[in-house]
Amino acid sequence: xxxxxxxxxxxxxxxxxxxxxCSKTFPSLLxxxxxxxxxxxxANENGxxxxxQHNYAMGVNIKKCIGCARCADACKSENKVPREPHFFRTWIxxxxxxxxxxxxxxxxxxxxxxxxxxxxxxxxERTFFVPKLCNHCVNAPCVQVCPVGATFATKDGVVLVDxxxxxxxRYCIQACPYGARYLHPETEVADKCTFCYHRITDGKLPAxxxxxxxxxxxxxxxxxxSSPLRRFFKFNEIHTLKPGLNTKPKVYYAGLDGEVI
Amino acid sequence: xxxxxxxxxxxxxxxxxVVGAFIAARNxxxxxxxxxxxxxxxxxxxxxxDLEQVYAGADACYxxxxxxxxTKSGSYHKGVACEVCHGPALxxxxxxxxxxxxxxxxxxxxxxxxxxNPSRPSGFPQIIAERHNPGKACMSCxxxxxxxxxxxxxxxxxxxxxxxxVKILSHHATLPCTQCHTIEKGHKSSPKFTKAHKPTDNSTCxxxxxxxxxxxxxxxxxxxxxxxxxxxxxxxxxxxxxxAY
Numbered sequence: 001x002x003x004x005x006x007x008x009x010x011x012x013x014x015x016x017x018x019x020x021x022c023s024k025t026f027p028s029l030l031x032x033x034x035x036x037x038x039x040x041x042x043a044n045e046n047g048x049x050x051x052x053q054h055n056y057a058m059g060v061n062i063k064k065c066i067g068c069a070r071c072a073d074a075c076k077s078e079n080k081v082p083r084e085p086h087f088f089r090t091w092i093x094x095x096x097x098x099x100x101x102x103x104x105x106x107x108x109x110x111x112x113x114x115x116x117x118x119x120x121x122x123x124x125e126r127t128f129f130v131p132k133l134c135n136h137c138v139n140a141p142c143v144q145v146c147p148v149g150a151t152f153a154t155k156d157g158v159v160l161v162d163x164x165x166x167x168x169x170r171y172c173i174q175a176c177p178y179g180a181r182y183l184h185p186e187t188e189v190a191d192k193c194t195f196c197y198h199r200i201t202d203g204k205l206p207a208x209x210x211x212x213x214x215x216x217x218x219x220x221x222x223x224x225x226s227s228p229l230r231r232f233f234k235f236n237e238i239h240t241l242k243p244g245l246n247t248k249p250k251v252y253y254a255g256l257d258g259e260v261i
Numbered sequence: 262x263x264x265x266x267x268x269x270x271x272x273x274x275x276x277x278x279v280v281g282a283f284i285a286a287r288n289x290x291x292x293x294x295x296x297x298x299x300x301x302x303x304x305x306x307x308x309x310x311d312l313e314q315v316y317a318g319a320d321a322c323y324x325x326x327x328x329x330x331x332t333k334s335g336s337y338h339k340g341v342a343c344e345v346c347h348g349p350a351l352x353x354x355x356x357x358x359x360x361x362x363x364x365x366x367x368x369x370x371x372x373x374x375x376x377x378n379p380s381r382p383s384g385f386p387q388i389i390a391e392r393h394n395p396g397k398a399c400m401s402c403x404x405x406x407x408x409x410x411x412x413x414x415x416x417x418x419x420x421x422x423x424x425x426x427v428k429i430l431s432h433h434a435t436l437p438c439t440q441c442h443t444i445e446k447g448h449k450s451s452p453k454f455t456k457a458h459k460p461t462d463n464s465t466c467x468x469x470x471x472x473x474x475x476x477x478x479x480x481x482x483x484x485x486x487x488x489x490x491x492x493x494x495x496x497x498x499x500x501x502x503x504x505a506y
Contacts, residue, residue, distance in 0.1 A: 162305035
């Protein structure tokens, strides 16, 4: 019985046929009402979105990043982020760690126009790119400090901004330990990465993940077997940014260097 | 029940007015959906979901451009989505004739990924754009949908090694010898009796390099009528290494 059930439920059309058949006789109708969350099934049949079924997260493999910043460029197109510098929802940082001295971190225009040459006098020990974005923290400081409730975490684990309700006080920009927020110069409200919420709830990938040519960015869901993140977690050493702050970020880095802040 | 002291009554009235005013103001100013799921407007979730999309996604291109998608899916660029280079294309899917996605052919575009940068992971194919065939469009040697290393034709090099070894360094590296030379059947087995022919007039060069010619759209163009009518092209330009002169 169980075997047939899973077989029936798996493809969408079979489920519809199953539900239809269930409604034909009284005992099976009773069984249907008793065993399923009918409303939930009907909602999914209509194609509406159930946030409780998802827990989105992102993986970033630093060893694969080539610093082309197509992600930052695509993000600006998709989310209408101002083109001029210093307004970014995601950006690329270049870390240059010399043999002696402090690490040099730069991100001219988020990396979109490329990176300047490194001085030949510098003896490079190691150097790499780090894509940065909102970490969609489980314990998000920005959500805690917002005085009006204009930024919040959804049930599917995405931290969003309500631009109609934000008063532009900049508390959240100060509170974010990752510098992921900025004040939009036109709307004068706080803005940041939403994991492309309008895309992911439509079953698509975030724009940055879509255009990443080296699959540095992996988008998926925590706790789902079919998620590409599962493989990412299995085969990489995973770290998050500033774990000591107990923000519990949901952007996971593979190959993260100790110098990255 | 004791009587309420007279002096307390105005205070109670003021308090009720203040509380009433607060409740009324709260009803007006706080949006209806505020607090349903937490300390925020529930409508804001839907508003975020309803934002306009710009990128179509990797699967969308296959419906019409299946030939290119299939070429690309077997190449080194299989992981590079169409929209990386061609830009956001959802508009193109809604109205294919009205909006054409960009197709970056300029030399500056490919080095965004393939220009040498020490911070890039080792093993990633990189070039130094200033030294790598300066002035030549990347597409004239590399097909972006199947980016293999260009293969210089070698069939003549067994005898004409001196020419081949110069030509391989030039902008003409990928052109086969037969692009300009007509070769009679049997030239390879008895070269002394069946000759290879050289071009006799400028039309061979003008096939690609004259203004408006279609031989190779990326080749540098001249206006043949104004350029020179008294000389043959190879009086000044050496065809096997044209950029040297």
